Amino acid sequence: xxxxxxxxxxxxxxxxxxxxxxxxxxxxxxxxxxxxxxxxxxxxxxxxxxxxxxxxxxxxxxxxxxxxxxxxxxxxxxxxxxxxxxxxxxxxxxxxxxxxxxxxxxxxxxxxxxxxxxxxxxxxxxxxxxxxxxxxxxxxxxxxxxxxxxxxxxxxxxxxxxxxxxxxxxxxxxxxxxxxxxxxxxxxxxxxxxxxxxxxxxxxxxxxxxxxxxxxxxxxxxxxxxxxxxxxxxxxxxxxxxxxxxxxxxxxxxxxxxxxxxxxxxxxxxxxxxxxxxxxxxxxxxxxxxxxxxxxxxxxxxxxxxxxxxxxxxxxxxxxxxxxxxxxxxxxxxxxxxxxxxxxxxxxxxxxxxxxxxxxxxxxxxxxxxxxxxxxxxxxxxxxxxxxxxxxxxxxxxxxxxxxxxxxxxxxxxxxxxxxxxxxxxxxxxxxxxxxxxxxxxxxxxxxxxxxxxxxxxxxx
Amino acid sequence: xxxxxxxxxxxxxxxxxxxxxxxxxxxxxxxxxxxxxxxxxxxxxxxxxxxxxxxxxxxxxxxxxxxxxxxxxxxxxxxxxxxxxxxxxxxxxxxxxxxxxxxxxxxxxxxxxxxxxxxxxxxxxxxxxxxxxxxxxxxxxxxxxxxxxxxxxxxxxxxxxxxxxxxxxxxxxxxxxxxxxxxxxxxxxxxxxxxxxxxxxxxxxxxxxxxxxxxxxxxxxxxxxxxxxxxxxxxxxxxxxxxxxxxxxxxxxxxxxxxxxxxxxxxxxxxxxxxxxxxxxxxxxxxxxxxxxxxxxxxxxxxxxxxxxxxxxxxxxxxxxxxxxxxxxxxxxxxxxxxxxxxxxxxxxxxxxxxxxxxxxxxxx
Numbered sequence: 001x002x003x004x005x006x007x008x009x010x011x012x013x014x015x016x017x018x019x020x021x022x023x024x025x026x027x028x029x030x031x032x033x034x035x036x037x038x039x040x041x042x043x044x045x046x047x048x049x050x051x052x053x054x055x056x057x058x059x060x061x062x063x064x065x066x067x068x069x070x071x072x073x074x075x076x077x078x079x080x081x082x083x084x085x086x087x088x089x090x091x092x093x094x095x096x097x098x099x100x101x102x103x104x105x106x107x108x109x110x111x112x113x114x115x116x117x118x119x120x121x122x123x124x125x126x127x128x129x130x131x132x133x134x135x136x137x138x139x140x141x142x143x144x145x146x147x148x149x150x151x152x153x154x155x156x157x158x159x160x161x162x163x164x165x166x167x168x169x170x171x172x173x174x175x176x177x178x179x180x181x182x183x184x185x186x187x188x189x190x191x192x193x194x195x196x197x198x199x200x201x202x203x204x205x206x207x208x209x210x211x212x213x214x215x216x217x218x219x220x221x222x223x224x225x226x227x228x229x230x231x232x233x234x235x236x237x238x239x240x241x242x243x244x245x246x247x248x249x250x251x252x253x254x255x256x257x258x259x260x261x262x263x264x265x266x267x268x269x270x271x272x273x274x275x276x277x278x279x280x281x282x283x284x285x286x287x288x289x290x291x292x293x294x295x296x297x298x299x300x301x302x303x304x305x306x307x308x309x310x311x312x313x314x315x316x317x318x319x320x321x322x323x324x325x326x327x328x329x330x331x332x333x334x335x336x337x338x339x340x341x342x343x344x345x346x347x348x349x350x351x352x353x354x355x356x357x358x359x360x361x362x363x364x365x366x367x368x369x370x371x372x373x374x375x376x377x378x379x380x381x382x383x384x385x386x387x388x389x390x391x392x393x394x395x396x397x398x399x400x401x402x403x404x405x406x407x408x409x410x411x412x413x414x415x416x417x418x419x420x421x422x423x424x425x426x427x428x429x430x431x432x433x434x435x436x437x438x439x440x441x442x443x444x445x446x447x448x449x450x451x452x453x454x455x456x457x458x459x460x461x
Numbered sequence: 462x463x464x465x466x467x468x469x470x471x472x473x474x475x476x477x478x479x480x481x482x483x484x485x486x487x488x489x490x491x492x493x494x495x496x497x498x499x500x501x502x503x504x505x506x507x508x509x510x511x512x513x514x515x516x517x518x519x520x521x522x523x524x525x526x527x528x529x530x531x532x533x534x535x536x537x538x539x540x541x542x543x544x545x546x547x548x549x550x551x552x553x554x555x556x557x558x559x560x561x562x563x564x565x566x567x568x569x570x571x572x573x574x575x576x577x578x579x580x581x582x583x584x585x586x587x588x589x590x591x592x593x594x595x596x597x598x599x600x601x602x603x604x605x606x607x608x609x610x611x612x613x614x615x616x617x618x619x620x621x622x623x624x625x626x627x628x629x630x631x632x633x634x635x636x637x638x639x640x641x642x643x644x645x646x647x648x649x650x651x652x653x654x655x656x657x658x659x660x661x662x663x664x665x666x667x668x669x670x671x672x673x674x675x676x677x678x679x680x681x682x683x684x685x686x687x688x689x690x691x692x693x694x695x696x697x698x699x700x701x702x703x704x705x706x707x708x709x710x711x712x713x714x715x716x717x718x719x720x721x722x723x724x725x726x727x728x729x730x731x732x733x734x735x736x737x738x739x740x741x742x743x744x745x746x747x748x749x750x751x752x753x754x755x756x757x758x759x760x761x762x763x764x765x766x767x768x769x770x771x772x773x774x775x776x777x778x779x780x781x782x783x784x785x786x787x788x789x790x791x792x793x794x795x796x797x798x799x800x801x802x803x804x805x806x807x808x809x810x811x812x813x814x815x816x817x818x819x820x821x822x823x824x825x826x
Binding site (some may be wrong): 104132133134204206208209210211212213222223224227269270271272273274283353354357359360361363366368372375376378407413415423425426427428430431432433441460 | 486487488592665666667668669674689693697698700701724742750751754798801802805806807809810811813815824825826
């Protein structure tokens with residue numbers, strides 16, 4: 001009897017809690033919120049992508065990354081993606097720059113953001129060698145931007161079609177972006193909680209002393225404690241900054257840190273757009289009032305336009321699935337034994353930013369099983385130097401490379417039954433190298449999958 | 462509050478405890494980089510370029526003598542000094558940065574195998590640019606052909622310079638190539654001594670473009686070229702359908718290939734050890750670089766020695782042994798692969814230097 005009562009109470013408490021949770025989730029999604037944080041986000045996103053694309057073209061990376069290579073590495077499931085002709089690749093970049101500009105000014109917004117998403121994602125899928133976490137972030141943000149009415153104010157579209165004009169939108173349109181930025185920060189910090197980062201100050205110990213010559217502060221980088229200070233501060237920053245940005249009392253102060261921190265990383269490291277993306281995106285954490293104050297210079301933002309939004313079940317489910325996926329997916333590396341920084345299974349799409357300095361040497365050999373003839377592969381005949389460098393340290397590329405070699409030998413010399421083995425040595429974070437994969441295994445016999453890659457060897461201690 | 466202070470103290474202790482492990486540090490060790498650079502510049506690089514310039518000057522004299530009087534004796538003299546100059550070349554080819562890079566010395570003077578057809582076409586045409594980028598009809602390989610390969614016998618070769626329909630063409634080409642070698646070596650040698658040395662010695666640190674980075678990158682670039690072009694490709698180890706390509710060895714016509722190869726490996730070793738002075742080996746030791754408990758510097762030095770002893774087992778000339786004694790060639794090729802890993806992956810990792818000749822900067826994250 002007593003037991004029964006207790007159970008009943010516990011059940012009730014739990015169901016109350018769950019109900020409370022769902023209620024706040026409803027608020028999180030459908031509470032009315034000013035559109036202006038989203039407007040700011042849209043404009044800066046468009047400008048930044050336009051700049052990033054121009055920079056990409058200007059630096060000659062279209063040639064280097066898409067025209068020079070003869071072969072490309074693919075993401076699992078996207079092996080079918082083919083590169084365009086050289087002029088096609090350039091036109092595509094021009095198109096991305098153009099639609100980015102359209103996004104910024106809010107012109108033909110829906111078409112522009114969909115085009116941006118498709119074109120940008122396509123470019124990233126051509127060669128997995130070029131994978132960067134901030135490209136992945138851009139793809140995620142562009143997906144979100146497709147579904148939110150970011151052109152519903154302060155845009156050409158809303159001038160042309162006044163009926164689309166809005167001042168309030170359901171909160172999920174903004175909160176989902178905030179959530180994504182929190183995830184990015186948190187997991188970037190989480191990835192730093194590894195032995196090398198915390199207790200060897202790696203790889204910052206390698207990278208910081210490269211800047212001994214910068215004025216005023218340069219000399220600090222010669223000391224090992226500077227690397228420790230940077231490592232621990234960096235980990236703490238990434239793990240917590242999102243929380244300080246969320247909380248209204250600490251937000252202003254936190255944002256100053258955001259700007260300083262990312263400007264510093266921009267100056268010290270070769271990380272492209274990432275700092276700028278974070279500096280501009282995090283403005284979305286600021287309050288409705290904060291944003292509206294800016295737009296009041298240009299228009300009369302109505303003071304109160306309270307309108308509650310209907311609870312929309314499909315949106316609720318989709319947003320929930322997206323959030324759960326973003327929380328769980330970066331954790332998948334725990335399904336594999338060993339150090340993810342070494343074996344790189346579950347490494348990508350998990351916000352592992354700046355946590356390794358790795359290099360290696362790979363010598364591949366092919367054997368014609370019918371004639372017994374054997375030879376070494378000249379990697380530079382197939383891969384650019386950048387691709388070779390990346391292939392050496394990423395096991396799925398090693399498999400794909402073996403297939404590329406095989407296809408070439410079959411085509412050129414009609415070799416049907418080949419065996420490809422490789423001596424691959426990799427050095428991680430200032431260590432001496434260790435043999436990376438089993439050199440007795442025929443790489444052609446292995447099918448790439450998400451299963452544990454047993455042929456990756458443990459590094460020697 | 463006191464809890465916070467306790468926490469800060471704890472963290473500081475942790476940090477300082479970790480800091481004691483000095484082998485993790487890339488910037489703050491007591492190793493005097495300038496001493497290393499000065500030793501390399503003053504006792505290895507500058508004297509080697511100086512000698513190379515002198516041997517090229519001797520070679521140029523002997524070639525002029527041969528052109529003026531194409532006798533057997535003068536041909537022998539020219540060949541003699543060609544051998545000396547080419548062997549000395551191996552001692553400077555590894556120093557491919559700085560003044561060398563500015564004039565593209567290695568591409569101008571030692572692209573092999575020589576493109577016979579193009580070279581002959583140049584002579585017939587009488588117009589050519591010996592300094593054009595990445596050509597294969599100039600430098601030492603061209604001399605190798607002109608002094609040893611332009612005819613079957615010595616008499617045939619001499620006749621090219623005495624009674625061929627285009628005798629003047631051959632003479633001019635021979636003299637032009639020799640002049641180019643002398644001029645370029647003079648340029649680089651003087652530049653090192655007069656201008657480059659000071660900046661080289663003081664350019665400390667580990668970033669791309671520092672002297673340490675230049676040294677490590679250039680020693681690797683040379684080693685990879687040696688492994689690939691001086692042995693791998695001609696032996697057919699790098700192409701399954703082609704058995705062996707003896708005519709692709711360095712110095713095919715004179716048959717100096719194996720001597721040159723050994724000289725190159727010796728030069729690489731000396732570059733690594735810094736001769737009798739401070740070298741990369743000492744820098745590795747300073748970083749306590751070990752592989753399975755053995756000092757990495759010792760491993761690398763021993764590996765150079767096993768490469769050299771395997772090379773000594775290959776019968777002369779290399780172009781014949783590639784076919785007739787391929788197991789001895791294979792035996793020498795194996796330690797070259799191991800050494801590549803030590804030099805290109807282990808050493809740069811421990812010394813915090815990136816191999817930059819394989820990758821121009823793009824974004825990372």
